[in-house]
Each structure stands twice: as C-alpha cells, then as structure tokens.
Amino acid sequence: MTPRGRRPGGEDTRAHIVEVARTEFAAHGYDRTSLRGVARAAGVDPALVHHYFDGKTDLFTAAMTLPIRPAEIVARVTAAEPGQVGASVVRTFLTMWDEPSRHERMLAVVRSAMSDEPAARMLREFLDQAVAGPIAEFYAPEGERNAVGASLTAATLTGIAIGRYLVRFEGLPDASVEELIERVGPAIQGYLGPRRPHAEADQG
Amino acid sequence: MTPRGRRPGGEDTRAHIVEVARTEFAAHGYDRTSLRGVARAAGVDPALVHHYFDGKTDLFTAAMTLPIRPAEIVARVTAAEPGQVGASVVRTFLTMWDEPSRHERMLAVVRSAMSDEPAARMLREFLDQAVAGPIAEFYAPEGERNAVGASLTAATLTGIAIGRYLVRFEGLPDASVEELIERVGPAIQGYLGPRRPHAEADQG
Numbered sequence: 001m002t003p004r005g006r007r008p009g010g011e012d013t014r015a016h017i018v019e020v021a022r023t024e025f026a027a028h029g030y031d032r033t034s035l036r037g038v039a040r041a042a043g044v045d046p047a048l049v050h051h052y053f054d055g056k057t058d059l060f061t062a063a064m065t066l067p068i069r070p071a072e073i074v075a076r077v078t079a080a081e082p083g084q085v086g087a088s089v090v091r092t093f094l095t096m097w098d099e100p101s102r103h104e105r106m107l108a109v110v111r112s113a114m115s116d117e118p119a120a121r122m123l124r125e126f127l128d129q130a131v132a133g134p135i136a137e138f139y140a141p142e143g144e145r146n147a148v149g150a151s152l153t154a155a156t157l158t159g160i161a162i163g164r165y166l167v168r169f170e171g172l173p174d175a176s177v178e179e180l181i182e183r184v185g186p187a188i189q190g191y192l193g194p195r196r197p198h199a200e201a202d203q204g
Numbered sequence: 205m206t207p208r209g210r211r212p213g214g215e216d217t218r219a220h221i222v223e224v225a226r227t228e229f230a231a232h233g234y235d236r237t238s239l240r241g242v243a244r245a246a247g248v249d250p251a252l253v254h255h256y257f258d259g260k261t262d263l264f265t266a267a268m269t270l271p272i273r274p275a276e277i278v279a280r281v282t283a284a285e286p287g288q289v290g291a292s293v294v295r296t297f298l299t300m301w302d303e304p305s306r307h308e309r310m311l312a313v314v315r316s317a318m319s320d321e322p323a324a325r326m327l328r329e330f331l332d333q334a335v336a337g338p339i340a341e342f343y344a345p346e347g348e349r350n351a352v353g354a355s356l357t358a359a360t361l362t363g364i365a366i367g368r369y370l371v372r373f374e375g376l377p378d379a380s381v382e383e384l385i386e387r388v389g390p391a392i393q394g395y396l397g398p399r400r401p402h403a404e405a406d407q408g
Contacts, residue, residue: 028319029318029319031236032235032319110318111318111319113366113370113371114233114314114315114318114366114370114371115232115233115236115315120370120371120372123371124371124372124373124374127373128367128373128374128375129374133374146375147374147375148375148376148379148383148384148387149375149387150373150374150375151367151373151374151375151376151379152364152367152375152376152384152387152388154367154373155360155363155364155366155367155368155373155376156359156360156363156364156391157363158363158366158367158371159359159360159361159362159363159364159366160356160359160360160363162317162318162359162362162363162366163332163355163356163358163359163362164359166317166318166324167317167318167324167327167328167362168324168328169328169331169332169354169355169358169359170328170332170333170337170351170354170355171332171350171351171352171353171354171355171356172352172355172356172359175352175355179352180352180356183352183353183356183394183395184356186391186394187360187390187391187394187395190387190390190391191387191391
C-alpha cells in the first residue's frame, strides 16, 4: 500500500487511487463516495482520477474486482463429495470474507448493492451467475438449471454477510466458522442439490 | 392517503407527513432522505415537520413502524405443528412482504439498514429479537436460547428479501410463494428446531 500523501507516478498512481477508492467505497458506500473525495483522500488532483477512470462506475469496478476467479471456486466445490457441496460453499464463502484483503471490498459491494445498480450488478454477476449458478447447474437434472436454488444460495450468503458484518444479528458476529458451516451447510446443500430439498445428495 | 399538495391540520397533518416520509425513505433510504425533502414532498413547512418529530430518527421510526405485533407472529408460528415451524415462518414473512401497505416500509428498513444505525437497530429488534429469537427459544432445549439459529433465520429472511426485491437474483423475483416455502422452509426448520439441523422436529 502506498503511504498516504505520496504522489507516485504512472501505474503506481493508478494503484494508489484504486486502493484509496476501495477504502472510501467500503466506508461510505457507492452513492456517498465521490471522485473528488477519493482524489482528496489519495492526495492527488481530481483531474488525475478522471485521467485513469472513466467515471465512478469504472473506478468502483476497478476497486471492487475480487482477486478471485469464480471458475476456481466452482471447480473446487464441484470436486467435493456430492454430500459436502453445501459445507464446501459455506466454508469457501466465509474464508473469503475473513481474508483482510477481500473483506473490505466485499463489504462495500454488499452495502452499496442495496441502492446502487453497479454494485447490485456486481453482486448478481459474481455470487449468483458466476458461482452459485454453475454449481446448481452441475448438480441439477439434465437440461435443468435450478436457478431458484442458485439464487437462494446467493441470497443466503448475502444475508449471512449482512447479519455477521453489517447489521450484526446477535448470534452471528461471534459464531465460529465451523458452527456456521455445520448449521448453514445443510440448507445450501438443499438449495444446490437435487430438487427435493434435503434428499440424499449421492446422485450428483 | 392524502392527495399531494393538500395541507390538512392536526393529526391529519402528522399522518400525512408520516405517509410521505414512508415513500421518501423507501425510495431513497435513510441517509438520503432529509426532513426538508419530506416537508417539500408533503407540501408543508419544514417547521411543521420539526414540530411533530424530534429529528430524523423519530420520523423514521414513526414511518417504518409496522402495523404488526411481533408477539402475534410468534404465537401463530409456535401454534403450528413442530415440523411445520420453518414453513410457517417463511409463509408469514413472504405474506407480510407481499402486502402493499407493508412492502414499502420493509424495503426502506432493509435498504437503509446497510449503512444507517436506526434502520439496522429496527431490523435487529424486529426480525431477530422480537420474532426469530422467541421462536428459537421456544423450541430450544431448556435453559438454552439458540441465538445463532435465530440470527441465521433473520439473516436468511433478510437475504431473501434483498434477493427477491432489491438486488434481484435471477431465480427469486418470479418464484412463487409456495415454491419458496417448500425450499426455504426446511432450512429455517433446521435453524429454529432442535440443535442438530434437520433432525426430526417432533420433540418440540
């Protein structure tokens, strides 16, 4: 991370702006973050932000893009025992959240998604379409997609992130990852597995 | 609803302001709604809003308070067959959301809760503490509260509302209430029922 106040040149400057933008979006959400505010926090001229980024959506996308390839998550989960799909999804998701480099930007996407379309689209495209969707389709009967199961998975994971990190429902901030896997895994298994919820998932 | 532009007196004025505030909070969220903006939309002097309400949190609380007694929901759910607790919770929740008089303010609370403490507190107090909490405790072993199960229920319901109405994960906006009950009911049953998820729930 570039120290605050330093004004490096070229790619360094761009990376520095992205880094500062990530913090600003995470703290204030999409709507309440301005290019001017990011420039100020980064110690650079606003014109420089406009030089590197084609507007706020562009900066947001650059700041929020996760250093994760959805296809890798899908490959890892679908390599698990068919009966462990739910547990594997919950473990992957909670591990991602708990990693400091990802936590802030995931928080910013979720917080912003409630009122701002660029963040909502990012959440839909990443969680529902690129991760939960292919997993659901992998286990769905031939020719079916189980879009409802994929979206229920995305909704559950979003709800847990909100309950654990943002709204802080009483039992969630201090629950261990293992307890959450044990309790949420079967629910996700029901959504992503064969259509009849909680049937034995050994036909994957 | 009072027609826009009319300026009624006394309790009528207060009710009119509350009605307009509900629409404003629902459309813009807590943070981006101002007392001045509400006054403008209601066609009244800002001083009148300040006369009736002790600040924005007070107006928000008045506008968002649901015409629902949590104790009635708890009583109805715990009167269901022990094996139908999950289905009953999901049905109650989706029915509440689908009622026009409640939809807008529930949307406003959820949307605002991501960044604003008054709305977050309202969501915690209503969904987690007043509804899911007592139901979880009712079915928990003697002397236990199952706070994690209650909060997972609140988180799931929040996530589904977001996925169905706000972010619009592909499979949720058009899913029927019956399909959602069938698929989410077992998950909630696992969270609220006895500690071992998806065990036979006949010991309630």
